[in-house]
Amino acid sequence: MHDLNVAAFGRDNEADLVDKLRGVASTFSFVAVRSDRLVGHIFFSPVKIASECPPDLIILGLAPVAVLPNYQRQGIGSVLIRYSLQECTRCGVGAVVVLGSPTYYSRFGFVSAKAKGLSCEYAVPDEAFMVLELASNALVACSGIVKYRSEFGTV
Numbered sequence: 001m002h003d004l005n006v007a008a009f010g011r012d013n014e015a016d017l018v019d020k021l022r023g024v025a026s027t028f029s030f031v032a033v034r035s036d037r038l039v040g041h042i043f044f045s046p047v048k049i050a051s052e053c054p055p056d057l058i059i060l061g062l063a064p065v066a067v068l069p070n071y072q073r074q075g076i077g078s079v080l081i082r083y084s085l086q087e088c089t090r091c092g093v094g095a096v097v098v099l100g101s102p103t104y105y106s107r108f109g110f111v112s113a114k115a116k117g118l119s120c121e122y123a124v125p126d127e128a129f130m131v132l133e134l135a136s137n138a139l140v141a142c143s144g145i146v147k148y149r150s151e152f153g154t155v
Contacts, residue, residue: 001031004041008066013154018064020151021045026058028091030084032067032076036105040067042080044088045151047097049118051144060088061148062098081108085134094138095131102127117143 009093020029024045032040044060054060062084067076082155085108089095097113098105099120110130113119120129129146134141 001029001037002039003066004038004068005066006047007066008041008072014064014066017151017154018043020154021149024149026060028060028088028093029082030080030087031082034071034076039066039071040080041065042077042084044084044093044096047141047149048147049144050147051142053139053142053144057094058137058144059093059094059095059097059146060093061146061152062096063152067080078107083109083134089134094135095133097129097131098123099124099129102130105130108132113146119145121145121147 002015002019004072005018021043026046028044028154031038041064042065047061049059053135055132065077085096089110097118098110112127112134113129113131114126116131119129131139
């Protein structure tokens with residue numbers, strides 16, 4: 001898994017992050033395999049909202065999504081995202097946040113987190129920080145700053 005993430009991003013940061021988070025409770029990891037070769041990986045880890053939110057609501061951060069360079073632009077990332085979001089829903093996850101391209105992630109139903117009363121702890125453009133409610137109205141009682149695990153500070 002480590003080598004796949006390094007190859008996909010051209011650096012160690014994301015691979016090291018996944019390695020550090022792998023043993024954390026409530027993480028989700030999915031892979032894509034083609035011809036017995038690992039070609040893609042997606043990872044989710046728990047986030048918290050520093051303000052108002054029901055304590056039993058599970059919110060995950062999607063990061064990273066990695067596909068080997070020779071397999072990119074073939075729909076593998078999209079399949080990983082769709083499948084993993086279905087599995088997260090099945091497991092009772094209420095919402096997922098992501099920091100990325102609004103054009104790309106809006107295809108999967110992600111919307112501006114700001115529109116839902118959420119902001120990112122990092123200085124990022126509002127349009128790049130998005131959320132998807134997996135459970136209907138999961139975020140209706142939530143507002144505040146989304147806090148990632150401390151391991152994200154090393155990326």
